[in-house]
Amino acid sequence: DQQVKQNSPSLSVQEGRISILNCDYTNSMFDYFLWYKKYPAEGPTFLISISSIKDKNEDGRFTVFLNKSAKHLSLHIVPSQPGDSAVYFCAASEIGAARQLTFGSGTQLTVLP
Amino acid sequence: EPEVTQTPSHQVTQMGQEVILRCVPISNHLYFYWYRQILGQKVEFLVSFYNNEISEKSEIFDDQFSVERPDGSNFTLKIRSTKLEDSAMYFCASMFIRGPTEAFFGQGTRLTVV
Numbered sequence: 261d262q263q264v265k266q267n268s269p270s271l272s273v274q275e276g277r278i279s280i281l282n283c284d285y286t287n288s289m290f291d292y293f294l295w296y297k298k299y300p301a302e303g304p305t306f307l308i309s310i311s312s313i314k315d316k317n318e319d320g321r322f323t324v325f326l327n328k329s330a331k332h333l334s335l336h337i338v339p340s341q342p343g344d345s346a347v348y349f350c351a352a353s354e355i356g357a358a359r360q361l362t363f364g365s366g367t368q369l370t371v372l373p
Numbered sequence: 374e375p376e377v378t379q380t381p382s383h384q385v386t387q388m389g390q391e392v393i394l395r396c397v398p399i400s401n402h403l404y405f406y407w408y409r410q411i412l413g414q415k416v417e418f419l420v421s422f423y424n425n426e427i428s429e430k431s432e433i434f435d436d437q438f439s440v441e442r443p444d445g446s447n448f449t450l451k452i453r454s455t456k457l458e459d460s461a462m463y464f465c466a467s468m469f470i471r472g473p474t475e476a477f478f479g480q481g482t483r484l485t486v487v
Contacts, residue, residue, distance in 0.1 A: 303478035306475040353472060358404070361408075
């Protein structure tokens with residue numbers, strides 16, 4: 261039951277270039293999408309989010325795009341920096357009492373100097 | 374900056390023993406969660422807690438698990454009789470309002486059942 265999928269387990273990008281991480285979902289009830297960054301032996305750290313009523317949200321070097329018809333979202337990091345190297349998780353929540361998050365399997369981003 | 378704190382960072386226990394994982398959520402947050410991540414797998418939702426009761430739980434959260442907010446600051450996850458397959462990272466998270474908004478996660482407790 262993979263409601264949130266990240267099909268690329270890893271991505272390598274040169275420093276200064278754009279990193280694009282992708283995420284697909286199947287549950288039409290999801291109305292809020294988030295990206296978390298995770299370093300080894302640490303908890304997920306919130307990065308950026310987007311509501312289903314928008315198609316783009318930008319915060320500094322990070323931009324999230326949402327394509328509802330394709331049930332697809334992506335995270336763009338420009339320019340990529342070595343400190344961005346981490347596992348990136350896509351997550352989603354739906355309207356309901358608990359608003360719990362459903363996570364994708366993560367993408368390991370490596371930014372090469 | 375306020376943060377969610379979890380103790381211990383690592384717990385080793387024998388199969389069949391009870392363990393209690395502790396969390397201090399961010400002080401003005403109202404919604405509390407436990408998630409777990411088995412090595413190499415996804416982060417999975419276990420349970421949510423609001424207004425001193427469970428608001429939602431997953432099928433993973435069976436009778437061996439329980440949660441409690443014993444005082445105004447702590448939030449605990451108890452596993453009554455641990456199994457080898459309970460070995461995982463357990464993350465506590467809290468949210469200020471029901472959302473949609475982000476949840477803040479603790480650094481996790483690595484539970485190893487031997």
